[in-house]
Amino acid sequence: MYLKIHRSGENVIVAVCDKDLIGKTLKEGNLSVTISEEFYKGDLVSEEELRNTLLDAGNVNIFGEKSVSCAIDCGAVDKDCVRFIDGVAHAQVFRI
Template sequence: MEDLSDEVYVKIVNVRNEVIIAICDKEILGKKFEDKEKGIKFEVKESFYKGSKMKLEDTLELFEKASILNIVGVKIVEKAVRKGFIKPSGIIWIAGIPHAQLVKVR
């Protein structure tokens, strides 16, 4: 049986020669997080992150295609770290939720 908790939302936007890919864990779409100590507020906006649902295991190919990758959520960020796309030092933690960005310079 398929584990639906391992789904993420993926939105792909092509702008000029760039491929912007935003991915968030399914469970946090539409939620707001605040870290008062760091002075950071973050909203996982549907307008930015909500695209197609995809299995977490199928996202690796998207990491390769992205010129800009914006990811938020424990599952997707852990996967990006395990696969070597994001360094742990590049993660911003907001109220216990990891967020990372990757920009490939050509």
């Protein structure tokens, strides 16, 4: 799984995706999402590293079955909040 942390001032966004999704474009109806290298391709991390990051993260954008499952397993994402875009699991976390 790829993990990339974006910082802009005090704002932090964590981007996570399954390794095989980099560069893919998902389309469903009028929605089109590209899982770009620029936004998502950071460090390859283990499930343990991902869990530790997700539990401390405020804003997270996650794509892929493995990544989303890891987020559910550690309690960062509620399974009922997972959406599928073009058959790919997607979840977002916003903590205030």
